[in-house]
Amino acid sequence: MDLVTVKGLSKRYGGIVALSEATFSARAGEVHALLGENGAGKSTFIQILSGAVRHDGGSILVDGQDYRPANPDAAQARGIAAVFQELSLIPDLSVEQNIWFRHEPRTLLSTVNRAEMRRKTLALLDKYKFPALRPEQELRRLTLAERQIVEIAKGLAKDPRILILDEATSALPAREAEWLLKLTRQLAAEGRLVIFISHRMAEVRAIADRLTIFRNGSTIAVHEANAVSDNEIVTQMIGRHLDRLYPERIATATDRIALKVKGFSSGSRLSGVDFALREGEVLGVGGLQGHGQRELFQSLFGASKASGTVELWGKPVSIGNPRQALTGKDGIALVPEDRRGQGLLLTKSVRENLTLSVIKRFTENGLLSRQREAALVKEMVDFLRIKAGTPEQLAGTLSGGNQQKVIFGKMLLTQARVLLLYDPTRGVDVGTKGEIFQLMRDLAAKGYAILFHSSDMPELVHVADRVLVMRNGGIAATLEGDRISEASILRAAMLESEAA
Numbered sequence: 205m206d207l208v209t210v211k212g213l214s215k216r217y218g219g220i221v222a223l224s225e226a227t228f229s230a231r232a233g234e235v236h237a238l239l240g241e242n243g244a245g246k247s248t249f250i251q252i253l254s255g256a257v258r259h260d261g262g263s264i265l266v267d268g269q270d271y272r273p274a275n276p277d278a279a280q281a282r283g284i285a286a287v288f289q290e291l292s293l294i295p296d297l298s299v300e301q302n303i304w305f306r307h308e309p310r311t312l313l314s315t316v317n318r319a320e321m322r323r324k325t326l327a328l329l330d331k332y333k334f335p336a337l338r339p340e341q342e343l344r345r346l347t348l349a350e351r352q353i354v355e356i357a358k359g360l361a362k363d364p365r366i367l368i369l370d371e372a373t374s375a376l377p378a379r380e381a382e383w384l385l386k387l388t389r390q391l392a393a394e395g396r397l398v399i400f401i402s403h404r405m406a407e408v409r410a411i412a413d414r415l416t417i418f419r420n421g422s423t424i425a426v427h428e429a430n431a432v433s434d435n436e437i438v439t440q441m442i443g444r445h446l447d448r449l450y451p452e453r454i455a456t457a458t459d460r461i462a463l464k465v466k467g468f469s470s471g472s473r474l475s476g477v478d479f480a481l482r483e484g485e486v487l488g489v490g491g492l493q494g495h496g497q498r499e500l501f502q503s504l505f506g507a508s509k510a511s512g513t514v515e516l517w518g519k520p521v522s523i524g525n526p527r528q529a530l531t532g533k534d535g536i537a538l539v540p541e542d543r544r545g546q547g548l549l550l551t552k553s554v555r556e557n558l559t560l561s562v563i564k565r566f567t568e569n570g571l572l573s574r575q576r577e578a579a580l581v582k583e584m585v586d587f588l589r590i591k592a593g594t595p596e597q598l599a600g601t602l603s604g605g606n607q608q609k610v611i612f613g614k615m616l617l618t619q620a621r622v623l624l625l626y627d628p629t630r631g632v633d634v635g636t637k638g639e640i641f642q643l644m645r646d647l648a649a650k651g652y653a654i655l656f657h658s659s660d661m662p663e664l665v666h667v668a669d670r671v672l673v674m675r676n677g678g679i680a681a682t683l684e685g686d687r688i689s690e691a692s693i694l695r696a697a698m699l700e701s702e703a704a
């Protein structure tokens with residue numbers, strides 16, 4: 205019998221239809237992937253399942269019994285837990301306090317039983333072979349990837365029968381993502397149902413038994429995973445045929461140096477980084493996570509301190525803070541890792557997010573031209589296919605992938621021609637990924653210079669002209685042309701010998 209059966213599920217937000225008569229069914233012991241382009245309704249669906257949002261119409265049965273949770277606690281009482289794309293953790297608490305938050309083991313006197321909490325934490329981390337996490341660590345000191353792992357532990361601490369993973373691998377480095385895929389299979393083998401959302405087809409392929417495809421809030425198809433091709437899946441997801449994900453790599457780099465970095469160092473995180481990024485080039489930055497990639501991008505953008513020299517278009521610059529890094533056509537623009545923390549103002553509209561930092565472009569003689577602003581916003585929304593009810597929709601209410609698109613659009617509007625793209629396709633659907641890669645190549649052809657990091661290694665292999673492989677805060681190797689492969693990047697990232 206199905207563990208979950210959903211019929212005619214509908215949800216509206218004002219004029220925006222998030223779900224329209226969606227259906228879904230899944231069994232205990234399976235990994236069931238939920239696929240669909242950005243804004244298709246996947247997150248809304250699992251928010252309803254996990255009790256975070258109430259549906260307007262339709263029915264849900266769990267174990268054949270009516271299910272309409274009033275809140276996440278009620279969902280949990282029925283054995284359903286979710287790990288969301290955007291994290292819900294509390295920075296001031298420790299790892300273990302976060303894992304057991306509001307469910308702490310208690311003593312007879314009702315105080316938190318710390319010894320028991322520690323024991324349970326260690327047992328949980330051990331049982332599922334969690335990557336190194338220390339229970340007492342303060343959350344604010346952890347990286348995004350580590351916080352994502354804590355979030356997974358928090359979900360599992362509830363010992364759910366149904367675990368929902370929403371883009372849980374997208375913030376994880378390769379090894380940890382691999383661990384999560386194994387864990388997912390283990391959970392299914394224990395008889396649990398795992399509902400798995402990911403925009404990475406290879407992952408879905410690796411672990412899903414079945415898949416359900418959503419489009420525009422409705423269910424388009426349900427497949428046995430081994431009976432359907434990638435092409436069919438993608439076509440059903442995006443409603444059109446996608447010829448290929450990666451554009452042809454036509455070299456457009458000139459001899460002109462756009463960005464030259466020498467002896468760039470920052471604490472123990474970056475040590476003596478030297479490289480030159482040329483006009484018209486897409487320069488990849490790879491390596492194992494945590495070897496300085498993040499610090500390199502942050503420091504180049506002026507968001508964290510570094511020593512060394514930086515030249516932009518042949519002129520030495522001191523990059524003290526993001527404002528200085530940003531200015532005008534000769535400046536630098538960044539797509540940051542942390543889209544909620546650094547990239548977006550969640551309580552501002554799509555329009556404001558796109559234009560706040562470039563307001564001068566619509567101002568003449570001190571007067572703001574709303575018309576020009578509206579025209580540029582419309583152009584960007586259409587160009588990137590940002591799915592918003594109107595440009596006035598608050599950024600915080602967009603789907604995750606559409607938030608990422610707004611950040612991309614905001615960066616393009618700065619007109620800076622040196623672009624720092626840190627994981628620009630995180631959470632973005634395959635159709636849009638293809639468009640972003642094509643856009644990167646088009647920008648390069650127009651003379652933009654692009655520094656590009658992706659946690660999804662095939663993207664580096666297929667999109668970059670050259671790849672800098674980082675290890676221990678320095679550049680271990682520079683790979684070019686035919687020498688770029690996943691294996692060569694990993695080898696350079698791990699082996700001393702390859703560095704020489």
Ligand SMILES: Nc1ncnc2c1ncn2[C@@H]1O[C@H](COP(=O)(O)OP(=O)(O)OP(=O)(O)O)[C@@H](O)[C@H]1O
Pocket residue numbers: 217220221222240241242243244245246247248249591592593601602603604605606631633
């Ligand atoms: N609180 C809200 N207010 C207004 N609209 C909302 C709200 N939450 C979701 N939506 C809208 O509902 C639609 C479905 O969004 P949802 O987040 O479910 O998509 P998704 O399939 O998870 O997308 P992604 O792959 O980008 O994460 C989107 O158009 C979104 O803007």
